[in-house]
Amino acid sequence: MYQAPRGTADILPEEQPYWRYVEKVIAEVTLLYGYQRIDSPTFEETGLFTRSVGEGTDLVDKEMYAFDDKGGKSLTLRPEGTASVCRAYIQHGMSNLPQPVKLYYVCPIFRYDRPQAGRYRQHYQFGCECFGEDDPIMDAEVIDLAWRFFKTLGLRKLSLHLNNIGCKECRPAYLKTLKNYYSKHTNSLCTDCKNRLEKNPLRLLDCKQASCQHIAENAPHSIDALCPACASHFAQLQKYLGLLRIPFIINNRLVRGLDYYTRTVFEIQPEEEGSQSALGGGGRYDGLIEQLGGKPTPALGFGLGIERIILNIKKENISVPAPPALQVFIAYMGDAARDKALKLASDLRQSGVSVIMSSGEKSLKAQLRQANSLGAKWTLIIGDEEVKAGTVTLRDMADASQKTVIFSEIVSHLKL
DSSP states (O other), X not given: OOOOOTTOOOOOGXXXXXXXXXXXXXXXXHHHTTOEEOOOOSEEEHHHHHHHHOTTSHIIIXXXXXXXXXXXXXXXXXXXXXXXXXXXXXXXXXXXXXXXXXXXXXXXXXXXXXXXXXXXXXEEEEEEEEESOOOHHHXXXXXXXXXXXXXXXXXXXXXXEEEEOOOTTTHHHHHHHHXXXXXXXXXXXXXXXXXXXXXXXXXXXXOOOHHHHHHHHXXXXXXXXXXXXXXXXXXXXXXXXXXXXXXXXXXXXXXXXXTTOEEEEEEEEETTTXXXXXXXXXXXXXXXXXXXXXXXXXXXXXXXEHHHHHHHHHHTTOOOOOOOOOOEEEEEOSHHHHHHHHHHHHXXXXXXXXXXXXXXXXXXXXXXXXXXXXXXXXXXXXXXHHHHHTEEEEEETTTOOEEEEEGGGHHHXXXX
């Protein structure tokens, strides 16, 4: 028997109300901030991700689904959303539009990683990207958008973690200090961190191995090594978040997992659960557009995991709107009644009435049981007598009361 591949999940009908609810709130909140939707291809040239995300990251080295197509070109299933939107921004000349350009997306993400609660090898992400403005007020607005999105969903038990990892001017000196500190602890580092020390030292702070935790906790802080421009940017951001009344925690170990981040980085986490349960995060990537061949363009954004969001909606017992109830079930007896039922079902749907019609040769009792199990508000019963008289029997499934209605008046009766 075939099974869904490991790390993937079917989104069954009973789960769909949660997804529709999240998507509805996404559309509502992004509209408030002037974001427009963009949808990019599911796969891109592999080089787009190795160049943007960075060699030496876990995502590039271990987690990408890369393959050669029939023309010999290396392609990769999208492992994160930002690079594709940056490519589209450059390709379609969006730098010529009034800035900032604000785009959002909802898309599947593919990572060959160990499946865990709310994070699958194919999972879904809501992301926003803002191009063309380096003012820290935009950092505050992007964070405010994410925060408002969660609050609109009804989530309350969340915390915002914030850090600044510097820019190309001040980060090299910080990385040198960080490497000097870690070089004194190499014997205690896990295997991955020993590799990170040479390839990607910033990621040392993000290690989840217990043996590395104490070392990371006492590591030098990036905010203590910021250049004046980055320090001012970070101070302004904190002021703006205060004006917006968004509480935050300075997290000196927060670096995010991708190489393109500069200055602001942030994560939104469930209270008391830690970064491995983060609902998402983001930050600035002011050098990425230029790195991918575009004009120098400041930019920032975030990505939020929809599966984890839904897990937390359930955990906080937030009720979501139920799908619309079935309005009409049509039961029939006999071939002539079947023909009449088929035409009636089509006419009712044309009028905007939801209908499920019986099928096969079930007894009337069995058809009524089916109508009840489907939650139909009304059942229309058609037999030989109804066909001759041009009527139907209208049954209220709530109290089992019935009345006879002529065909031409069915819709008006259903909409009482």
